[in-house]
Amino acid sequence: MMPDALRQNRYQMKRCFQRYVSKGRKLMKNQQLMEELEKSLDDKVDKEKLVEGFLGYIICSTQEAVVLPPFVAFAVRLNPGIWEFVKVHSDDLSVEGITPSDYLKLKETLYHDASIHDSPIWAKQDDNYQLEVDFGAVDLSTPHLTLPSSIGNGLQFISKFMSSKLQSDKPESSKPLLDYLLTLNHRGEKLMVSDTMDTMSKLQTALLLAEVFVSGLPKDTPYLKLEQRFQEWGLEKGWGDNAERCKETLNCLSEVLEAPDPANMEKFFSRVPSIFNIVVFSIHGYFGQEKVLGLPDTGGQVVYILDQVRAMEEELLQRIKQQGLNVTPKILVLTRLIPDAKGTKCNVEIEPVEHTKHSNIVRVPFKSQDGKDLRHWVSRFDIYPYLERYAQDATAKILKILEGKPDLIIGNYTDGNLVASLVSSKLGVTQGTIAHALEKTKYEDSDVKWREMDQKYHFSCQFTADMIAMNTSDFIVTSTYQEIAGSKEKPGQYEQHYAFTMPGLCRFATGINVFDPKFNIAAPGADQSIYFPFTQKKNRLTHLHPQIEELLYSKGDTDEHIGHLADRSKPILFSMARLDKVKNITGLVEWYGQNKKLRELANLVVVAGLLDASQSGDREEIEEINKMHELIDRFQLKGHIRWIRAQTDRVRNGELYRCIADTKGAFVQPALYEAFGLTVIEAMNCGLPTLATNQGGPAEIIVDGVSGFHVNPTNGDEAGAKIADFFQKCKEDVSYWNKLSTAALQRIYECYTWKIYATRVLNMGSTYAFWKTLNKEERQAKQCYLQMFYNLQFRNLSCRLAHCRCRPGRAAPTGLTAQSPAAPPAAPATRSTCSPLHSVAAPAARSARLPLRSVVTPTARCAGAPPARRSGPRLLSFSIFFKTKLREYSSIFHQK
Helix, strand or coil: CCHHHHHHHHHHHHHHHHHHHHHCCEEEHHHHHHEEEEHHHCCCHHHHHHHCCCHHHHHHHHHEEECCCCCHHHHHHHEEEEEEEEEECCCCCCEEEEEEHHHHHHHHHHCCCHCCCCHHHHCCCCCHHEEEHHHHHHCCCCCCCCCCHCCCEEHHHHHHHHHHHEEEEEEEEHHHHHHHHCEEECCCEEECCCCCCCHHHHHHHHHHHHHHHHHCCCCCEEHHHHHHHHHHEECCCCCCCHHHHHHHHHHHHHHHHHCCCHHHHHHHHHCCCCEEEEECCCCCCCCCCCCCCCCCCCHHHHHHHHHHHHHHHHHHHHHHHHHHCCCCEEEEEEECCCCCCCCCCCCCCCCECCCCCCEEEEEEEEEECCCEEECCCCCCCCCCCHHHHHHHHHHHHHHHHHHCCCCCEEHHHHHHHHHHHHHHHHHCCEEECCCCCCHHHCCCCCCCCHHHHHHHCCHHHHHHHHHHHHHHEEEEEECHHHHCCCCCCCCCHHHHHEEEECCCEEEECCCCCCCCCCEECCCCCCCCCCCCCCCCCHCCCCEEEEHHHHHHHCCCCCCCCEECECCCCEEEEEECCCCCCCCCHHHHHHHHHCHHHHHCCCCEEEEEECCHHHCCCCHHHHHHHHHHHHHHHHHCEEEEEEEEEECHHHHHHHHHHHEEEEEEEEEECCCCCCCCHHHHHHHCCCCCCCECCCCCCCCCHHEEECCEEEEEECCCHHHHHHHHHHHHHHHHHHHHHHHHHHHHHHHHHHHCHHHHHHHHHHHHHHHHHHHHHHHHHHHHHHHHHHHHHHHHHHHHHHHHHHHHHCCCCCEECCCCCCCCCCCCCCHHHHCCCCCHHHCCCCCHHCCCCCCCCCCCCCCCCCCCCCCCCCCCCCHHHHHHHHHHHHEEEEEEEEHC
């Protein structure tokens, strides 16, 4: 496409490319490319023709370009998930398609000078010595989606694929399904089919006899009256609690065996009794049910998980009852035990989850090198050296409490997802992961500039852990399409992990492919017993109104709030979030301060973080606290703003939303990026008109101009004007506010409830468990590859972090020997030699061997296309890694 476009506009494009290369080597973003394109043209007509033409479309679709005179390499995103990489010679405009790997090598050359100092031996300018990881090369046999519009519909896709795989003229083609059913049991008690059911003909006969039998019975006949006849035919309990339910399940399986189709396949697995015990990992921060929100690293994720657990337990209890089983499900939320708990219950080992019957928070401590419990909080950025030992201790705790293995493990955020990967691999359990937020997308160019940020954020560990967890997981739960594949203009969180590099450390030729069927969208809701419309007067918590009145309107600064509202007649513009850069609360205050009209129309109330920087131990929060004080003083906002410290009482927060609605106010979520936006859901549940960032999930939650408004957080003037315009319209037309409030509630009821979420996630757990067994052989090479990557890369990085974080009087985390990058390997006696991913591959998988004489890497292709084998002899990057490590240690040995 690009060669044709260049030929059609050769003269203009030569001028444009000369501008691109005129300032030497650099990385150009899309906006810079478009600006230089426009500047290269003098004639207005030519400019419009070129920019609006096909070449303008290509440049507009380019996310970035690497300029290495005389070449310019483009990363072109034609559609969500579909990328092409091309290299153009600026003199003759010749075009060459290149692989993602080749593009990343060119990109690395821009950063070699910055990264070469203190780099390991394999990080020299010769790219043959940089570790290259290509997960796509060992994932060739996995079927992938092909259309951008189908991304996130993994459950539907695998149901179609399994249907086609089971569909055949030969009855034995369905044998894998029978084999799976034969594995179903609860604590050794067989479910659905007995061990005598060893052939498909026996199963089909039993289904026919059972269907005829139950058809002649009253619908409400209890299963106990059917059990004896079922067992005579080789059928065990689990089909249903009465004749009607049993008939439906029997018929569903019969149709799957006779003529498989996706709808019946998904319906059948939703009825299969395969999930009773679930483990959820959420490790960082202060995980608790009260007095934790607003503490460092503690925010919406805690609320999400607690609501998730309640919804899943309710759904499990309903399913188990309908299956006719007398089984008590258990859900364990594994988090960290923190002895210095700051007044929370984070030092309590086992805590029941409120409003549940069988769910508990289980806290396992981090261990120091001497085996003692680590007492203090650890930032989510510094947590990685503790995770391997934590996974081992958590596994032992899980097996003890459940008296066996769980049926499903769900991880949350990077640390929880990595531990979930380690534990699920160890136990052979189906694994789901939920990112909540991927830090690589929060900090621009944090991959190529990882070295600059590593001392503060340790992205080398985090990005590596993310890639391991994503690729190990059986399914990935996301809240929105944007989280996976973004929009037409911008890549999604996961899509930005398709191909990237950390110069001097690791190059991901293929990291994660958003066309992988493991991606699924399941939007959460809000607890509607807490977040209900302000119009439900009978349910309003009026006893809290004096407290809320004090919180919003009392005069004078205290430890709880700063600033006051001089004019109480104005509506309130309200926001509530953690106080960090990405949540952008300081950005909101700046928009408000700069917009005189907005200040005249509304008061501003923000609930965020601490008020005194000396009380915070979080680096980012300290910076944002200081910035808040500076903005309030600069714009003289006292009398217009109320800054309230973080509030941890969810019940009172729910009534606070409703009190804001009483003032005819609005909620604003100004984040630079928000993966989902629970506060948006909460506010809309309360009937509060909402304006939220257009970067991430809120852009899907809100239909712009119908159920709320999108604001651009990168353009403060525009955002402030849009908010002011909303309040102006409300002032002119009283019904306008009510219209937005009603539309917000309607949107919630249609799409965002926990019931819908729990049903979908449990369906994923059941269906992917079979998918996993159906593709067991295809997964073996990738699991071995992941095991090797964990042992040779992540362990080394977390070991360095342990060394960096150690201070006098503070021991390194156990399970890892603190050593500098230049230190020789630790002696076998002090360093564990067994991998926590050792059992990631079954015995058969361990006999598999990865090719060590040639590397499998993608050629120039779209992201969704299957990789092809690179021609020409070349050693696998891991083989090079082994050799260079040996050279490094050998060199150190000889120096000594």
